[in-house]
Amino acid sequence: MKFVTSLALLATAAVVSASPVQKIFNLVTSGASDDSNNGLYLSTEHEDPLNSKAVFREKTDAADFYFTNGTVRYDAPNGAPYAIALIPGENQQGDVEISVSPTTGSRGFRLTSEKQLKTSNKDFGGWLVCDGDDDLQGLFYENSSAGNDVPEGCDAVQLDVIYKTSS
Secondary structure, eight states: OHHHHHHHHHHHHHHHHHSOOOOOEEEEEEOOSSGGGSSOEEEEEEEETTEEEEEEEOGGGOOOEEEETTEEEEEOTTOOEEEEEEEOOSSSEEEEEEESOTTOSOOOEEEOTTOBEEEOOTTEEEEEEEOOGGGOOEEEEEEGGGOSSOOTTEEEEEEEEEEOOOO
8 A cells, every 4th residue: 555655646746846837037128229228127007906007117026927828927916817918009109918817918929049028919019118107117019010110208128038046
């Protein structure tokens, strides 16, 4: 009986160790023409029970993200599973929301060899840091279906993935 129990425990340990471990990361800006827009950490600002805005805050308040099937996810402090969503529209400055529904969120996100976050969204022209509400700068994307110029008050940036080390 001890032999069977030992085999069961060994099989369970093998399954647990084979499970993928989520790599937690922060998203940080780089490549901005205005140097003050480099090194900004992406976080959230609560809008309503289901949505938040993508905003930049201090490093200590940065959101911890992870990938699931090409979607960038974030677990809110209350445990709700949020996801980054690129909202289509008519404006050249497209909205980036962080939505609570685990079934929403844009798919097709990937990392380049330089660890920069990109997407295969056909309207994506690049990431933008733009002046926002409440003295917080917001994350937007250049909606290439509405034009190819960076809107006034915005700066084109890259979003770099900075992996967090586990303790």
